[in-house]
Amino acid sequence: xxxxxxxxxDVCCPFCGTLCDDLEIDVDLKTxxxxxxxxxxxxxxxxxxxxxxSDHRYTKPLIRKNGEHxxxxxxxxxxxxxxxxxxxxRPLLYGFSSTECEAQSKGVELxxxxxxxxxxxxxxxxxxxxxxxxxxxxxxxxxxxxKNRADTIIFWGSNPVHAHPRHLSxxxxxxxxxxxxxxxxxxxxxxxxxxYTHTAQIADKYIKVNPSEDYELxxxxxxxxxxxxxxxxxxxxxxxxxxxxxxxxxxxxxxxVVFFGMGLTQTLAHHRNVDTAIRLxxxxxxxxxxxxxxxxxxxxxxxxxxxxxxxxxxxxSIDFSRGYPxxxxxxxSSVELLMRDEVDAALIVAxxxxxxxxxxxxKNLFKHPLIAIEPHKTPTSVFADVVLPVAIAGIECEGxxxxxxxxxxxxxxxxxxxxxxxxxxxxxxRLIEKxxxxxxx
Amino acid sequence: xxxxxxxxxxxLDFPLEADSITPDNFAGKTAAAIKRxxxxxxxxxxxxxxxxxxxxxxxxxxxxxxxxDGDVSNVKRIGENMTGGEIVINSGVGMHVGNHMSxxxxxxxxxxxxxAGAMLEGGELEITGDAGHYVGSAYRGYWQGMKNGTIKxxxxxxxxxxxxAKSSKPSNKWPTLYCGSADSFLGIHNHGGTIVVEGDxxxxxxxxxxxxxxxxxxxxxxxxxxxxxxxxxxxxxxPNGEVIKGKFIEYSxxxxxxxxxxxxxxxxx
Ligand code: SF4
Numbered sequence: 117x118x119x120x121x122x123x124x125x126d127v128c129c130p131f132c133g134t135l136c137d138d139l140e141i142d143v144d145l146k147t148x149x150x151x152x153x154x155x156x157x158x159x160x161x162x163x164x165x166x167x168x169x170s171d172h173r174y175t176k177p178l179i180r181k182n183g184e185h186x187x188x189x190x191x192x193x194x195x196x197x198x199x200x201x202x203x204x205x206r207p208l209l210y211g212f213s214s215t216e217c218e219a220q221s222k223g224v225e226l227x228x229x230x231x232x233x234x235x236x237x238x239x240x241x242x243x244x245x246x247x248x249x250x251x252x253x254x255x256x257x258x259x260x261x262x263k264n265r266a267d268t269i270i271f272w273g274s275n276p277v278h279a280h281p282r283h284l285s286x287x288x289x290x291x292x293x294x295x296x297x298x299x300x301x302x303x304x305x306x307x308x309x310x311x312y313t314h315t316a317q318i319a320d321k322y323i324k325v326n327p328s329e330d331y332e333l334x335x336x337x338x339x340x341x342x343x344x345x346x347x348x349x350x351x352x353x354x355x356x357x358x359x360x361x362x363x364x365x366x367x368x369x370x371x372x373v374v375f376f377g378m379g380l381t382q383t384l385a386h387h388r389n390v391d392t393a394i395r396l397x398x399x400x401x402x403x404x405x406x407x408x409x410x411x412x413x414x415x416x417x418x419x420x421x422x423x424x425x426x427x428x429x430x431x432x433s434i435d436f437s438r439g440y441p442x443x444x445x446x447x448x449s450s451v452e453l454l455m456r457d458e459v460d461a462a463l464i465v466a467x468x469x470x471x472x473x474x475x476x477x478x479k480n481l482f483k484h485p486l487i488a489i490e491p492h493k494t495p496t497s498v499f500a501d502v503v504l505p506v507a508i509a510g511i512e513c514e515g516x517x518x519x520x521x522x523x524x525x526x527x528x529x530x531x532x533x534x535x536x537x538x539x540x541x542x543x544x545x546r547l548i549e550k551x552x553x554x555x556x557x
Numbered sequence: 558x559x560x561x562x563x564x565x566x567x568x569l570d571f572p573l574e575a576d577s578i579t580p581d582n583f584a585g586k587t588a589a590a591i592k593r594x595x596x597x598x599x600x601x602x603x604x605x606x607x608x609x610x611x612x613x614x615x616x617x618x619x620x621x622x623x624x625x626d627g628d629v630s631n632v633k634r635i636g637e638n639m640t641g642g643e644i645v646i647n648s649g650v651g652m653h654v655g656n657h658m659s660x661x662x663x664x665x666x667x668x669x670x671x672x673a674g675a676m677l678e679g680g681e682l683e684i685t686g687d688a689g690h691y692v693g694s695a696y697r698g699y700w701q702g703m704k705n706g707t708i709k710x711x712x713x714x715x716x717x718x719x720x721x722a723k724s725s726k727p728s729n730k731w732p733t734l735y736c737g738s739a740d741s742f743l744g745i746h747n748h749g750g751t752i753v754v755e756g757d758x759x760x761x762x763x764x765x766x767x768x769x770x771x772x773x774x775x776x777x778x779x780x781x782x783x784x785x786x787x788x789x790x791x792x793x794x795x796p797n798g799e800v801i802k803g804k805f806i807e808y809s810x811x812x813x814x815x816x817x818x819x820x821x822x823x824x825x826x
């Protein structure tokens with residue numbers, strides 16, 4: 117029998133921060149298209165199929181001429197993009213979380229040459245976690261530790277059933293581990309969320325907290341852990357008895373973990389929610405082993421933070437305007453800069469701010485010249501002046517990505533990119549070369 | 558006092574960074590020399606003369622008074638690191654006014670943007686309008702923010718003002734903030750800072766306060782559950798010696814830090 121497909125094994129899924137590394141992909145030998153994905157969850161699988169040619173996939177560089185996108189050569193597109201960046205007074209380079217580390221470090225290089233502002237999507241997701249960690253430190257661990265040891269798992273403001281579908285079966289809930297031989301039965305799951313989510317429905321204890329009142333609830337838990345009796349009967353919609361019960365559960369566990377998501381970082385109080393959660397975890401270590409892990413969304417947003425940090429000292433919201441890196445979210449973070457209309461050109465890499473930034477910020481983004489390095493049509497790319505079509509990292513080119521627990525894993529190439537697509541890294545390298553040339557370096 | 562007058566002559570499309578505008582940098586310089594001092598605009602280094610008309614002459618630091626006119630609401634870092642002398646700004650002012658200042662006085666006749674008086678180590682900053690977020694705060698990642706000096710804001714202060722303030726009894730340093738009203742997380746991580754609010758404050762005032770005094774003459778929108786009522790008092794004595802008269806409910810906290818704590822919050826009864 118003649119083989120019709122080629123199977124690539126142990127593939128790392130470039131979708132969410134769980135970064136599952138056990139996918140098997142079948143690629144049709146004749147068409148070089150993905151025909152089957154095994155082991156992946158629905159969203160991960162979908163990403164592989166999205167790489168196949170479609171109406172949404174860019175295959176040639178585009179430039180906007182008279183209001184329409186027209187196909188051009190790579191040389192013309194790179195030249196135009198470099199012109200935009202060199203002529204800008206305050207360019208912004210944003211995105212980077214859905215591409216691989218080598219491309220991210222090229223982004224840092226370009227930002228430095230241009231004296232630009234450099235930011236990644238942590239700015240609008242787990243940036244508050246990083247701020248809190250800078251303020252009060254953090255006790256972390258790898259997901260393997262959790263799989264083998266953790267017996268008390270708290271999902272606070274995170275809903276992995278939908279956002280990180282295989283997290284529960286690979287690391288945190290159903291999986292059997294060295295000291296957790298009975299898997300789910302050996303673990304006690306707590307969910308704290310204003311909504312009775314699907315994760316809450318499979319938990320042992322669900323705590324319904326009032327929206328945006330997580331901070332007060334954690335403060336109450338911490339005060340009770342210190343041995344104080346509180347003046348109040350209820351905190352954030354949770355009766356004191358229920359909090360007492362939770363404190364006892366936490367203290368009597370062998371190894372506890374708090375997985376927190378955007379329910380903590382992007383509700384009122386933002387980084388202060390994480391700040392107090394970290395301190396709770398630190399204080400619980402007086403009684404037992406406790407750690408916490410941010411549920412990172414984009415598969416390599418952790419990598420973006422790591423790469424930016426080892427290059428500049430800072431994880432996101434970095435300003436090179438004075439020739440050296442400075443860091444100050446709120447002052448140099450993309451959304452705030454755009455809201456104040458302080459950016460006059462932008463390069464967006466592997467991200468879609470057009471669909472997730474506030475409308476006022478997006479309006480200002482679209483007002484000025486815009487370059488998108490993007491595999492698919494997105495609300496951002498359709499407004500771009502230059503679209504540079506890219507091979508999808510982890511599907512059409514190799515690279516490195518960092519899992520949510522900062523474990524680096526190798527991304528694989530399973531097929532070729534369609535048309536004239538280049539990798540993010542190659543595109544950024546060509547841009548750097550052109551920009552240097554135009555700046556007379 | 559030797560006066561130097563600065564008047565901005567251009568409309569700004571981007572923020573202008575003016576950390577060179579301090580009595581320390583101006584001391585002993587003529588107007589022509591002052592005009593040559595650097596500023597930063599977008600990605601370019603420019604000079605004071607490019608953006609300001611300058612007149613007057615300066616002597617020594619303590620004797621130098623800088624008066625700034627025209628709209629400087631997008632000019633950042635005025636008075637950074639200043640150790641003496643005086644600055645009067647007759648307009649709203651951009652971010653970081655008076656950050657790291659250790660002496661002298663800055664008066665802003667208008668509103669100030671975020672991080673006014675951040676990391677203050679001494680001197681006095683007065684703002685006649687509202688101030689943005691992080692007034693008198695620590696910069697990102699610092700465990701000790703404002704260590705001494707006084708900030709007075711007539712209007713409102715934004716979130717997380719006086720973050721990580723740190724007093725020192727042995728060296729008699731009592732960082733103090735007076736303000737009209739305040740947004741959430743006023744005095745968070747307080748280690749001895751003093752705060753007096755004429756009006757109301759939003760949620761989470763004094764969060765994680767280790768020690769210090771916060772006096773609120775208005776209402777608190779939501780008191781933290783980790784604060785406990787101690788009793789009622791008829792006056793409050795501040796660590797700097799000042800006495801505030803009035804009926805207050807005294808709370809201790811934040812009990813997240815310690816079971817027995819010297820941290821105090823006084824809210825008008
Ligand atoms: S859980 Fe995340 S990493 Fe794993 S297969 Fe699904 S999308 Fe991919």
